[in-house]
Each structure stands twice: as structure tokens, then as C-alpha cells.
Amino acid sequence: xxxxxxxxxxxxxxxxxxxxxxxxxxxxxxxxxxxxxxxxxxxxxxxxxxxxxxxxxxxxxxxxxxxxxxxxxxxxxxxxxxxxxxxxxxxxxxxxxxxxxxxxxxxxxxxxxxxxxxxxxxxxxxxxxxxxxxxxxxxxxxxxxxxxxxxxxxxxxxxxxxxxxxxxxxxxxxxxxxxxxxxxxxxxxxxxxxxxxxxxxxxxxxxxxxxxxxxxxxxxxxxxxxxxxxxxxxxxxxxxxxxxxxxxxxxxxxxxxxxxxxxxxxxxxxxxxxxxxxxxxxxxxxxxxxxxxxxxxxxxxxxxxxxxxxxxxxxxxxxxxxxxxxxxxxxxxxxxxxxxxxxxxxxxxxxxxxxxxxxxxxxxxxxxxxxxxxxxxxxxxxxxxxxxxxxxxxxxxxxxxxxxxxxxxxxxxxxxxxxxxxxxxxxxxxxxxxxxxxxxxxxxxxxxxxxxxxxxxxxxxxxxxxxxxxxxxxxxxxxxxxxxxxxxxxxxxxxxxxxxxxxxxxxxxxxxxxxxxxxxxxxxxxxxxxxxxxxxxxxxxxxxxxxxxxxxxxxxxxxxxxxxxxxxxxxxxxxxxxxxxxxxxxxxxxxxxxxxxxxxxx
Amino acid sequence: xxxxxxxxxxxxxxxxxxxxxxxxxxxxxxxxxxxxxxxxxxxxxxxxxxxxxxxxxxxxxxxxxxxxxxxxxxxxxxxxxxxxxxxxxxxxxxxxxxxxxxxxxxxxxxxxxxxxxxxxxxxxxxxxxxxxxxxxxxxxxxxxxxxxxxxxxxxxxxxxxxxxxxxxxxxxxxxxxxxxxxxxxxxxxxxxxxxxxxxxxxxxxxxxxxxxxxxxxxxxxxxxxxxxxxxxxxxxxxxxxxxxxxxxxxxxxxxxxxxxxxxxxxxxxxxxxxxxxxxxxxxxxxxxxxxxxxxxxxxxxxxxxxxxxxxxxxxxxxxxxxxxxxxxxxxxxxxxxxxxxxxxxxxxxxxxxxxxxxxxxxxxxxxxxxxxxx
Numbered sequence: 017x018x019x020x021x022x023x024x025x026x027x028x029x030x031x032x033x034x035x036x037x038x039x040x041x042x043x044x045x046x047x048x049x050x051x052x053x054x055x056x057x058x059x060x061x062x063x064x065x066x067x068x069x070x071x072x073x074x075x076x077x078x079x080x081x082x083x084x085x086x087x088x089x090x091x092x093x094x095x096x097x098x099x100x101x102x103x104x105x106x107x108x109x110x111x112x113x114x115x116x117x118x119x120x121x122x123x124x125x126x127x128x129x130x131x132x133x134x135x136x137x138x139x140x141x142x143x144x145x146x147x148x149x150x151x152x153x154x155x156x157x158x159x160x161x162x163x164x165x166x167x168x169x170x171x172x173x174x175x176x177x178x179x180x181x182x183x184x185x186x187x188x189x190x191x192x193x194x195x196x197x198x199x200x201x202x203x204x205x206x207x208x209x210x211x212x213x214x215x216x217x218x219x220x221x222x223x224x225x226x227x228x229x230x231x232x233x234x235x236x237x238x239x240x241x242x243x244x245x246x247x248x249x250x251x252x253x254x255x256x257x258x259x260x261x262x263x264x265x266x267x268x269x270x271x272x273x274x275x276x277x278x279x280x281x282x283x284x285x286x287x288x289x290x291x292x293x294x295x296x297x298x299x300x301x302x303x304x305x306x307x308x309x310x311x312x313x314x315x316x317x318x319x320x321x322x323x324x325x326x327x328x329x330x331x332x333x334x335x336x337x338x339x340x341x342x343x344x345x346x347x348x349x350x351x352x353x354x355x356x357x358x359x360x361x362x363x364x365x366x367x368x369x370x371x372x373x374x375x376x377x378x379x380x381x382x383x384x385x386x387x388x389x390x391x392x393x394x395x396x397x398x399x400x401x402x403x404x405x406x407x408x409x410x411x412x413x414x415x416x417x418x419x420x421x422x423x424x425x426x427x428x429x430x431x432x433x434x435x436x437x438x439x440x441x442x443x444x445x446x447x448x449x450x451x452x453x454x455x456x457x458x459x460x461x462x463x464x465x466x467x468x469x470x471x472x473x474x475x476x477x478x479x480x481x482x483x484x485x486x487x488x489x490x491x492x493x494x495x496x497x498x499x500x501x502x503x504x505x506x507x508x509x510x511x512x513x514x515x516x517x518x519x520x521x522x523x524x525x526x527x528x529x530x531x532x533x534x535x536x537x538x539x540x541x542x543x544x545x546x547x548x549x550x551x552x553x554x555x556x557x558x559x560x561x562x563x564x565x566x567x568x569x570x571x572x573x574x575x576x577x578x579x580x581x582x583x584x585x586x587x588x589x590x591x592x593x594x595x596x597x598x599x600x601x602x603x604x605x606x607x608x609x610x611x612x613x614x615x616x617x618x
Numbered sequence: 619x620x621x622x623x624x625x626x627x628x629x630x631x632x633x634x635x636x637x638x639x640x641x642x643x644x645x646x647x648x649x650x651x652x653x654x655x656x657x658x659x660x661x662x663x664x665x666x667x668x669x670x671x672x673x674x675x676x677x678x679x680x681x682x683x684x685x686x687x688x689x690x691x692x693x694x695x696x697x698x699x700x701x702x703x704x705x706x707x708x709x710x711x712x713x714x715x716x717x718x719x720x721x722x723x724x725x726x727x728x729x730x731x732x733x734x735x736x737x738x739x740x741x742x743x744x745x746x747x748x749x750x751x752x753x754x755x756x757x758x759x760x761x762x763x764x765x766x767x768x769x770x771x772x773x774x775x776x777x778x779x780x781x782x783x784x785x786x787x788x789x790x791x792x793x794x795x796x797x798x799x800x801x802x803x804x805x806x807x808x809x810x811x812x813x814x815x816x817x818x819x820x821x822x823x824x825x826x827x828x829x830x831x832x833x834x835x836x837x838x839x840x841x842x843x844x845x846x847x848x849x850x851x852x853x854x855x856x857x858x859x860x861x862x863x864x865x866x867x868x869x870x871x872x873x874x875x876x877x878x879x880x881x882x883x884x885x886x887x888x889x890x891x892x893x894x895x896x897x898x899x900x901x902x903x904x905x906x907x908x909x910x911x912x913x914x915x916x917x918x919x920x921x922x923x924x925x926x927x928x929x930x931x932x933x934x935x936x937x938x939x940x941x942x943x944x945x946x947x948x949x950x951x952x953x954x955x956x957x958x959x960x961x962x963x964x965x966x967x968x969x970x971x972x973x974x975x976x977x978x979x980x981x982x983x984x985x986x987x988x989x990x991x992x
Contacts, residue, residue: 056761071930075907081950085948089856
């Protein structure tokens with residue numbers, strides 16, 4: 017071997033710049049015998065060797081890490097539990113939509129993974145045999161269609177969607193090559209149509225299309241925790257059952273019902289009939305999907321007299337011992353306001369409510385005046401759409417212009433159409449001590465501590481509409497209606513039911529029809545300290561022999577209220593009381609006539 | 619092991635007594651492992667691509683004797699001849715590299731291959747060893763000869779090579795060359811302050827790669843958080859090692875090769891892990907480490923700065939590729955398509971590595987009798 021080694025390219029080149037080097041430092045460009053290594057070269061080599069050692073050490077560390085990792089993976093991990101399953105396990109558990117549960121955690125809506133069967137016809141060996149075998153596992157399979165699909169020559173055809181685990185097992189057992197399963201997620205409502213209008217439904221692409229499924233769509237898609245509603249599926253079930261029975265019995269075209277917590281507006285049950293099965297959203301028609309409880313607005317009739325009475329008592333235009341002359345119908349403009357069962361005499365305020373006198377209510381409202389009435393109803397939430405968390409919420413039909421005649425008709429529930437949710441919210445305010453709590457389907461966060469409490473603004477939860485005194489008087493009056501008046505059929509022994517009937521003639525072309533009624537009953541219980549408000553409404557009920565042809569609220573809706581309260585009150589933890597106990601008697605006592613005291617329980 | 623008398627002064631005889639026979643043996647064993655694993659891993663891959671099952675085996679086996687021949691004949695060269703060979707190879711492969719940009723076949727979004735006389739060639743593989751040797755020469759010159767333009771020249775050449783690789787784009791190859799170049803610079807006495815600057819620049823370049831090249835970003839994201847995307851390949855690879863255990867499932871009994879698209883190249887280590895187990899994998903890793911340690915220890919005794927830098931550079935390239943490939947399969951780093959030297963399938967890679975390791979053997983031959991340097 018010859019050659020100058022490291023600086024061989026410089027061989028033969030004179031050290032032109034040797035002259036500028038520091039004298040005494042030997043040039044290294046030629047001669048590389050060990051003994052002749054120059055200072056610079058030696059220094060450079062020393063540096064290089066030191067750093068080569070460092071580089072080598074780094075590589076040894078890297079190889080050691082790789083060796084350790086090899087031992088870790090091959091020996092210390094369980095090869096039978098592939099990491100794939102662990103790593104993606106969380107992803108699989110995350111559903112397309114979160115579950116929905118009722119207030120007690122009962123499952124109302126969930127997403128299930130189902131298997132759907134598809135085939136790759138190119139891998140099917142014998143289409144006829146495959147179809148024959150499939151028919152044995154899936155008897156309702158369309159054999160002809162399947163055969164044509166399997167012989168289509170394509171590489172993907174659906175055979176059967178959403179198999180049950182049992183069906184999937186059966187298909188797997190066939191051992192037919194070319195069949196595969198695709199996992200899909202489908203929304204399941206275990207209670208079927210029980211809470212259809214509250215829950216709504218979601219479509220094939222996992223997007224909510226109605227009800228809570230739609231209004232809470234983003235929350236349901238993002239969260240994996242179940243969404244808790246205020247519904248109590250037991251109460252919902254009872255209300256649904258009783259309302260359905262009454263609707264059938266009285267051949268009503270529809271019905272609506274609502275149970276609400278009087279102290280926070282939480283809705284425990286919301287029923288609208290006819291309803292639908294959200295498990296089959298493709299079969300839902302417009303009539304069934306219409307939510308009569310929240311979207312429908314109706315002239316409620318006499319139940320509004322509670323509001324009128326409370327308004328009059330609150331404004332001080334009349335006291336409980338006051339009254340109005342209901343001898344003659346009121347003629348105003350081209351209208352005449354008359355009573356259905358005229359007493360043709362002077363009536364006290366309690367009597368106006370018991371006998372449901374339109375004349376008396378109209379006069380009471382007139383005394384308060386147009387603006388007073390509007391302000392009161394606005395505070396009560398009657399002039400704005402309910403705040404409930406449903407996309408299907410109807411805005412009230414408010415008279416415009418609002419003249420004296422409107423004030424008189426609104427006093428007994430005509431000329432202003434509101435939804436059952438609005439009405440129940442208003443009644444809750446009437447009986448709970450006078451505080452408004454907008455209806456809600458989501459559990460209400462408990463109120464803040466008393467320290468930072470400020471009076472809630474109008475419309476906010478807890479805003480005051482009535483004084484506790486007026487609310488207490490209204491409670492007595494509503495109890496009186498059930499004990500003495502038109503609501504006797506709603507009474508349940510021991511639960512101190514109070515309420516008010518409402519029978520409105522539905523507006524038809526050019527006026528009102530006395531054939532098409534909207535019969536309702538709004539109630540609260542127990543009236544000494546009301547816990548729940550229950551509203552029941554039947555749309556165009558027909559009288560039966562048992563009701564002597566009557567289809568009014570007192571005849572058709574009050575019995576539903578009675579049955580629902582009788583079945584739910586024990587469940588809701590309300591202890592029955594002895595209605596004849598003296599302390600309860602005195603608490604519910606009302607002076608019906610100015611002549612002398614009368615006990616409400618007579 | 620002697621077929622040659624000690625006093626045999628023929629070229630072959632002298633070669634035999636001066637070459638690092640232990641490293642040579644280790645390379646031969648690696649090659650044998652490679653042949654075995656190509657037989658195990660490539661038939662299913664070929665089958666999936668609709669090729670004859672032994673397509674890859676045949677191609678690789680034809681190249682193996684050629685590779686052995688290149689390795690042996692290059693190891694006969696003197697350091698000076700190594701340098702000349704490197705210059706020739708570098709110029710040739712640089713021209714081909716430029717040609718790939720214009721006439722190369724586009725495969726998976728990159729132009730890296732060029733077809734010459736019916737053979738498809740990856741010029742960047744040949745740029746690697748030749749550039750490393752040239753860089754070593756220039757670093758040595760710059761270090762030992764004041765006023766020589768080595769530093770500027772090597773900097774310019776470096777940027778040219780990196781630029782061409784990024785245009786293909788071949789980010790992984792650029793990173794390897796940059797890492798080797800940096801190591802050589804470090805050994806050549808790079809001041810520590812400069813090192814800090816270059817480290818920051820390298821970090822910046824990696825970050826730029828992350829943001830400029832979407833496939834790089836996606837790989838790194840998937841490494842850091844497997845849930846962000848498809849980490850199927852590396853998960854399967856890790857399962858392969860788990861299934862293999864201590865002794866493996868036995869030759870031909872593996873399953874990863876049936877599903878991994880790159881079972882014969884980037885993930886061949888996983889095939890080794892599944893079929894031959896921990897012992898074989900440790901043996902392969904150990905062979906790589908052994909070759910590096912042997913080479914480094916012989917270079918420690920070297921008195922020529924050029925030889926030291928060139929030998930180190932070539933060994934670092936060899937070792938770095940091995941480490942990146944194995945660490946990718948083991949999910950220690952983001953997946954980077956890099957061949958496992960002498961084991962993965964790949965003609966250009968095999969020939970270029972033979973060239974590089976032949977140079978290493980040539981540079982580490984004992985020249986003590988000639989005063990340390992010839």
C-alpha cells in the first residue's frame with residue numbers, strides 16, 4: 017500500500033501556505049509515520065477518538081434499548097390479549113349517541129350494535145345452496161330477491177339488516193363462504209311509544225330529528241354519559257294508559273296529559289295522543305307526530321278562571337267575600353256572554369268558580385282592566401312560548417288588538433290559545449306559593465345559596481307572580497271546586513285533590529261549534545301543600561251513555577285525573593290524609609256565601 | 619481459518635491477514651439471516667401483488683452473489699482508492715438523482731426510482747455511502763489544512779444532496795444523511811457552540827418536515843397518539859413479536875406477513891420476531907451491534923483522520939438504518955420506511971450497503987506494518 021493517507025489528495029502539491037504557519041509547528045501534509053504526527057493532526061485525532069467513543073456509547077445504548085424492548089414485547093406481554101383490542105376498546109365503547117334515562121335511571125333510549133349480513137357474490141360458490149341455507153336461518157328472507165342479488169356478479173350486496181344475536185349465530189353456523197357481517201348501530205327505545213313525544217327519535221345517520229333527541233342532539237353525540245330527564249317512566253306509563261283508555265272510551269280524536277312538579281317545573285310525564293313508535297321512525301305520520309302537549313295551542317276554557325280569580329284577588333279589586341251580579345248575560349258589541357248553567361243571581365267569588373260563571377269571570381277581569389290583565393298573563397308566561405326543551409313548542413295565539421271584549425273572553429279562557437305545558441306551568445305557580453318555574457325536561461339545578469340570592473327577573477325560574485296569601489286562597493278555591501263544584505269526579509279519598517274543569521268549544525269556521533269540544537281538567541294535589549300539577553285534556557270527546565251524553569271536562573277528563581292520582585300518588589310518596597280531620601277542614605275552609613261559613617268538605 | 623500462509627504476499631493473502639475477519643463473518647451471518655427471512659416473508663407479499671410467490675426471492679438471490687463480490691472487491695482497495703471510487707459513484711448517482719426528478723417513475727407519491735437498462739435503481743441509496751466518504755475527506759482536509767475550502771464546499775454539497783432528496787421527496791434518506799454528516803462534523807472537531815446551533819437547526823428542519831410534509835406529520839401524530847389514525851401496521855407488527863415469544867412459532871408459521879404490505883422490507887424484523895422468536899431477534903440486533911463495535915474499536919487505533927471519519931460515517935449510516943428499522947417495528951419511534959441492512963428486500967439497498975460495508979472493511983484493514991497508514 018502506498019499513498020499519503022489522509023492527505024493524499026495533496027500529494028505532489030507543494031505546501032503553498034506552509035509559510036504562513038506558525039514556525040515550529042511541523043507541516044503534516046506529507047509523512048504520516050506515528051512519530052511524525054504533527055500537533056494539529058494529533059489534536060484532531062484525539063478529539064475524533066474521544067468523540068468516536070461517545071458516538072459508540074450512544075449506539076450501544078440504542079441497541080440495549082432495542083434489546084430490552086424485544087424482551088419486553090416477546091416475554092413480558094401476554095400475546096393472547098392483542099394490544100389492538102385494548103387500544104381500540106375505548107373507541108368501540110363510545111357510541112354514536114349517549115343513552116337517555118328517566119329520573120330514576122330507567123333506560124329510555126339507547127344505541128345497540130347490531131350485525132347486518134352482506135355477501136360478496138364473487139366468493140359465493142353456489143348461490144342456490146346459499147339461499148336455501150340462509151332461508152333455514154332467516155325464514156322471512158326473500159329468497160328470490162336474494163338469489164338475484166347473489167348472482168349479480170357484484171362484490172357487495174346486502175342480504176339482511178340488523179340481525180339478532182341468535183340470527184347471527186344461526187347464519188354463522190351455516191358455514192357459507194362469502195357471507196360477512198357489518199356492524200351497525202341502531203337506536204332503540206325499549207318503552208316503544210310510551211314517551212314518544214318527549215324523546216322524539218333519531219334518523220339513520222344518528223342525528224336527532226324530533227323531541228329531546230333533536231334538541232339535545234349535540235350533547236347526546238358528544239357525551240358518553242347518559243342524559244337524565246325529569247320524566248318518571250312509571251308516572252308516564254300510568255298517565256299514558258289512563259289517557260289512552262279515556263280517549264278510546266269517549267272516541268276523542270286526540271288527547272294530552274302532563275304531570276309537573278309544582279315546585280320546580282320538572283315534567284314527570286308528558287303524553288300526547290295519538291303517538292308513535294320511535295323505533296320505526298319511517299312509519300310516523302304527521303298526525304301522530306304532532307305534540308298536543310307542547311306544540312298544540314288551545315283555547316282552554318274555564319280553567320283560565322283560576323288565573324282570572326287570582327289576578328283579581330292579587331290586584332285587590334275584589335276579595336274572597338266579594339262577588340258580582342250574574343243575573344243577566346253581558347251584551348258587548350255584537351257578542352253576548354252567558355253562563356251555561358245560569359244561576360241568575362248575585363254570585364260570590366267562590367261561587368263564580370264553583371259554578372264556572374262566565375259572566376262573573378268577565379266582570380272580575382273588567383275590573384282589573386286590559387293592561388292589568390295583559391301584564392299579569394305575561395308574568396305568568398301565557399303570552400310567550402313555553403321554555404321546555406323540545407323543538408316542538410307552540411307559541412300562544414294572543415288577541416291583537418287586545419280590547420275590553422278580549423279581556424272579558426280571555427277571563428274565561430277564550431280568545432287566547434295556550435299550550436297544555438303553559439297552562440300547567442301557570443297552575444303550578446297558582447298553587448306553589450306564587451313562584452313561576454318554567455316547564456323543563458332536564459333536572460333543575462338546585463337554587464343557589466340564600467346569600468347571593470337576588471330576586472329572579474320576570475320569566476326566570478322562581479320569579480314571583482302571586483303573593484303567598486293569594487296562592488293560599490286559590491288552593492282553597494281549587495279544592496272547593498272538587499268538593500262542591502264541577503270537579504267532583506276528580507276526587508281521590510285522602511289525597512286532597514283540587515282542580516278546575518275546562519270545556520271549550522273549538523273554534524270552527526266563523527264562530528264556535530258546540531259539537532266539537534276541548535274538555536280538560538287541571539288539578540293539583542294534595543291541596544294543603546301541593547306537590548304535583550296534573551293536566552288532562554281530550555280533543556273532541558263524544559259523550560257516552562254513562563256520561564248522559566255529556567263530554568265536558570267534569571265528565572270525561574276529571575275521571576282520568578282521579579285514576580291517575582289514585583295510582584301515582586302512593587308511588588310518588590304522598591301520604592294519604594284523613595280529609596275530615598279538623599285541622600285540614602279548617603285549612604281548606606272557604607266562605608261560599610256571604611250569609612255564613614261553609615266547610616269545603618261538605 | 620487459514621487458507622493462506624502468513625507469508626503469502628499475494629493481494630488475496632495480504633487481504634486475508636489484514637481484513638477484519640470477525641466483522642466479515644458477522645456480515646456473512648447477517649446475509650444468511652437475510653436470505654432466510656426473504657424466503658419466509660416475501661412469498662405472501664408477492665402473492666398479494668399478483669406476482670409469482672418466489673418473485674422477490676429470486677430477484678434477491680440473484681443479487682446476493684453480486685453483493686458479496688462487490689463487498690469483497692471493494693474491501694481490497696486502499697483508502698485512496700476508496701476515496702476515488704466514492705467520487706466516481708457520487709458523481710454518477712448524483713446525475714441519476716437529478717434524472718429521477720424528471721424521468722423517474724412515481725411510486726406512492728414520490729419519485730425515487732429510475733430505470734436503467736431494464737433494472738430499476740434507487741440512486742439515493744448510492745448517494746449515501748459515496749457522499750459520506752467524500753464528506754470525510756473534506757472534513758479531514760479542512761481540519762488539517764488551514765485555509766482549505768473544505769468546510770464551505772462540504773456545506774454546499776450537503777445542501778445540494780439534501781435538497782435533491784427532499785425534492786423526491788425522501789425525507790427519511792435526508793434525515794439519515796444529515797445525521798451521518800452531523801456525526802462526522804462532530805468527530806472532526808466541531809466546536810461545541812456550533813454543535814448547539816446545528817442541533818437547533820436540525821430541530822427546526824425536523825419541525826419544518828413535520829409541517830411541510832403531511833405524511834411525515836401523520837406518522838408522528840399516529841406514533842404519539844395511536845387513536846388519531848390508522849396505526850394498523852405497527853400494531854400488527856407488535857402483535858407479531860408477542861406471538862413469537864421466546865422461540866417463535868417456527869419457520870413459515872407466521873401470520874403478519876399475510877397482512878403487512880411491507881413484510882419483506884420495512885417490517886421484516888417483525889416476521890423474524892414472529893417466526894424465529896426473541897433469540898433470533900436478539901442475535902440480529904447483536905450482530906449489528908457487534909459489527910459497529912468491531913469497526914469503532916479498530917477505527918480508534920487509526921491514525922488517519924480521513925479513515926476515521928469515513929469509517930465512522932459508513933458505520934453510523936449502517937447502524938442508524940438498523941436501529942431505525944428495528945425501533946419502528948417495535949413502536950419505539952414513528953414508523954419510517956427504512957431497510958434493515960442486508961436483511962430487507964431491496965436490490966439497490968443491498969448493493970449500496972455492500973459497497974459501503976466493503977469500504978468499511980477496506981478502511982479498517984490493518985496497515986500497522988506500514989506504520990499505521992499505507
